[in-house]
Amino acid sequence: MEGVGEMSVFWAGKRVFLTGHTGFKGSWLALWLQHLGARVTGYALVPPPTTPSLFEVARVGAGMESILGDVTNYDHLISTLRSAEPDIVIHMAAQPLVRYSYANPVETYRTNVMGTVHLLQAVRHANSVRAVLNITSDKCYENREWIWGYRESDRLGGHDPYSNSKACAELAASAFRDSFFQLGRHVGHAVALATARAGNVIGGGDWAQDRLIPDILRAVAAGEVVEIRSPTAIRPWQHVLEPLSGYLALAERLFTDGLAFADAWNFGPTEADARSVAWIADRLTGMWSPEARWTVTNAPQPHEDRYLRLDCAKAGQKLGWHARWDLSTALTRIVSWHKAWLAGDDMAARTLADIIDFTGTRRDRGDSV
Numbered sequence: 001m002e003g004v005g006e007m008s009v010f011w012a013g014k015r016v017f018l019t020g021h022t023g024f025k026g027s028w029l030a031l032w033l034q035h036l037g038a039r040v041t042g043y044a045l046v047p048p049p050t051t052p053s054l055f056e057v058a059r060v061g062a063g064m065e066s067i068l069g070d071v072t073n074y075d076h077l078i079s080t081l082r083s084a085e086p087d088i089v090i091h092m093a094a095q096p097l098v099r100y101s102y103a104n105p106v107e108t109y110r111t112n113v114m115g116t117v118h119l120l121q122a123v124r125h126a127n128s129v130r131a132v133l134n135i136t137s138d139k140c141y142e143n144r145e146w147i148w149g150y151r152e153s154d155r156l157g158g159h160d161p162y163s164n165s166k167a168c169a170e171l172a173a174s175a176f177r178d179s180f181f182q183l184g185r186h187v188g189h190a191v192a193l194a195t196a197r198a199g200n201v202i203g204g205g206d207w208a209q210d211r212l213i214p215d216i217l218r219a220v221a222a223g224e225v226v227e228i229r230s231p232t233a234i235r236p237w238q239h240v241l242e243p244l245s246g247y248l249a250l251a252e253r254l255f256t257d258g259l260a261f262a263d264a265w266n267f268g269p270t271e272a273d274a275r276s277v278a279w280i281a282d283r284l285t286g287m288w289s290p291e292a293r294w295t296v297t298n299a300p301q302p303h304e305d306r307y308l309r310l311d312c313a314k315a316g317q318k319l320g321w322h323a324r325w326d327l328s329t330a331l332t333r334i335v336s337w338h339k340a341w342l343a344g345d346d347m348a349a350r351t352l353a354d355i356i357d358f359t360g361t362r363r364d365r366g367d368s369v
Helices: 004-011 025-035 074-084 100-102 105-124 162-180 183-187 212-221 241-261 277-288 313-319 326-341 349-360
Strands: 015-019 039-044 067-068 089-090 130-133 192-198 201-202 226-228 236-240 264-267 274-276 294-295
Touching: 004 241, 015 025, 015 074, 025 039, 025 241, 025 349, 039 074, 039 326, 067 183, 074 105, 089 105, 089 212, 089 241, 100 162, 105 130, 105 162, 130 162, 130 241, 162 192, 183 264, 192 241, 201 326, 212 277, 212 326, 236 241, 236 264, 236 277, 236 326, 241 264, 241 313, 241 349, 264 313, 277 294, 326 349
Parallel strands: 015 039, 015 089, 039 067, 089 130, 130 192, 192 264, 201 236, 226 294
Antiparallel strands: 236 274
16 A cells, blocks of 8 residues: 555545544544545534544544534535545445344435435535545445355345345445446546455444444443353454545545546455454453453343354555554554553544554544544
8 A cells, every 4th residue: 555645645625525424433534534634524413423423532523524414314414525625535424333233224225225325415516526436335245155265246235224225225226336436537527436345344433333342342341241142243443543544545536547546446365364252252341441241141132143254365465554553453453542541541532542553654634543
């Protein structure tokens, strides 16, 4: 992957429209874009999706324009997008939870599918946009419990409403690319559209319900025994900065070389970091304290895929992207981040420090930190 100093040169002054900027991944990306000198306009629901939230504790909104809105409200979305005049659009707004999708399937499809359709339709009528990156999920694949990783050309599907809605969002993006952003007419319409599929993303500042790492951290911080489900399930775990670095590299290439990069892309960890839920629980509780314990819940559980890996050779070969932090490093960073938050540290500075450590470069964010 290109040097981050070179990346900073590209992003400095770029106008970026980021949906879902108040969420966990969105907050990390918004802070990183500010660090790179981009002019960020965020568009997301109010309030942030969790309490507490990374967006609030790291004061992410201090260095950007934050617009409150719903991606399913087309009129407000298009007026906001036009007003922002972005060069690049990164669409992260979503209902991101599998278990929640079982209880709220209509909301899940409305947000994840029609929200994507509204965003892409709005881009058609925003003349400033050159590149669009639609973030979906590794769960968009039809999971056949293969031991090898899924490639971008493999069949889409999804058993649960969340996973299936992400497959639908992929199909919607493909249809818009073929119908309205045709590769053969790239010079004419000047919009390059790609989708990005990442594995199970973990990191400091995630307080979502029904996610393994946040559930463990809540329990151990309260001195409770952690209850987990599906201990043998294997997922491609990765620190949040890993896929975000891929998104930034891909968005840049979409902007500069759209024809060659307007496609679907996987961003996942190495094969060694596709680990079981039990492995994560053992390591994380051990890192937190000698007293931390976990057990398996006996409560009935909805279907969740047992085995999932991504093949990221395409991103490695064509973008020069590779995972940097192994899973043990990621877990160490998460424990350190949350202990710092519990101690009352400046979490804007702490979060930015993780970004700087990851990239190996330094650039002042300004007065907002």
